[in-house]
Amino acid sequence: MTDRLSFLSAPLARDAAVPLRVQVHSRILDGIRTGVLTPGSMIPTEAEIGRLLGVSRTVVREALMLLDEDGFIVSRRGVGRFVADAVPQAGLERLRPIEDLLSMPGSRLELERTQAELQQKTSTYIAEELAIPSGSAAWFVETVVRRDGQAIALTQEHLPAGVDLDDPAAGGTALAKLLARLGPAVGSGVVRFSAGLLGESRAAPLGADPGEPVLIVTQTARLNGRPVYLAKHMLRAGAGQLSVRQ
Template sequence: MAVSGQRRRPVVALYERIADAVHDGTYPPGSTLPSEPKLAAELGVSRPALREALLLLQEDGVLTVRRGVGRTVNDRPPRRGFEHVQPLEELIGAGTPLRVRALLRTVEEPTDFTTQHLLAPARAELRFWESVLTGEGTAAALSHEWAAPDELLDRVHPEFARALRATETGSRADTGSRAEAGPSAATGAGGSERRSAVSMLSVLVGASRETALSAHSGITATLLGRRRGDQLGRPADTPAVLVTQVVRVGEAPVLAAKHMLPTGAPALPVLQSH
């Protein structure tokens, strides 16, 4: 589905051209890509843009860099557009969904991450949700989720747009009704007695019974850092897995997320439809 009024970032478009060439057999599994100068000439692009796209493909498990050989296509590159779309709290809950605790529900301008993955124009307003996922009293993940601008959602996925507004309206009303009970019952960054919230992805999945979704994720190793460590109750130098995810309707990205899973969190299974 083409998105009118949206210009795809050149590196994103280049990433998809190379990924398509991998999946259609132009560059089959185990093959070595042409050198950067040759590939840039073949594709008619600049070498800096090509290098950035190749790095993204490497991070996403499509390519591997081998010393003395170059960039080769992995034997089993990730399948595009067939990732199993499931809320993280269900995916890592081992049969029992984790509890979602809302830390922040706000609107913010695009960051580098959302500009790249949601193709958000400058000064756009994006819904941002920050949540902690907990199970058996232990923080299992920290989630950052962004929705595409309202004007795009209203056009490509109006059900999701309406569901987001209804969820946020309900959350504000619930916060107001519980404010009289004292600060420990309010929604926000403090207090442990808050009622379980929902993730943005769960809202999207619930609103998509009649809408096909596709998703793409990347997984990298990192450290929590001080702020995330404080939010998860772990030391700043705790090893963690960072999962990035983009969910699309047709070609239009509607949600982007970052999920931080510290050491000791439930294992993240790799689920893809067949």
């Protein structure tokens, strides 16, 4: 079995198309998936991982934050971070676009597209959620949601490269586009809720503090039984109540 320190210290690809935080996230997740980092075991500190991989603590902190909010690791205050005892499994339920969930009577909701690109390589986590080969191309669509001029949420959506979004840089969220075009064919998925922090990269489009606490809503959806959509919505305190029907 591969030694955990040797596994973590193997050089990163340094591929300009893949952000360092994504590469660090994929490395640690690969370690969890393959059993190099065993369930319940303590993982190295931010400083140790940064030294092993030759990256900054900020990069490592963002990668660990994502792994924590997705349930792959758990943090114990004053002790450290540990691999979760059980890897999270996806569940199924019908989804609604985030703009529908955040709209309020008498208020004006606006969507500001900040990114819309076909990324040539994607992370292990996104590839797993979309059931595509790791490192393959996928759509990335990022949107700031504003209510009455106030930025209340950041939405980051991922779809397989073969999905036709028409003009991904315009209109509503990618999920709204899929539902408008395909209707009930976009059927089942999962919604997960977790508490977390914005982090450096996600705070920038909102003009917010990276340490600001947010509610993280993770959505997935299927088309003809296959995963076709993954999104993370970072909801700020100003987003108000979120209603979920069961």
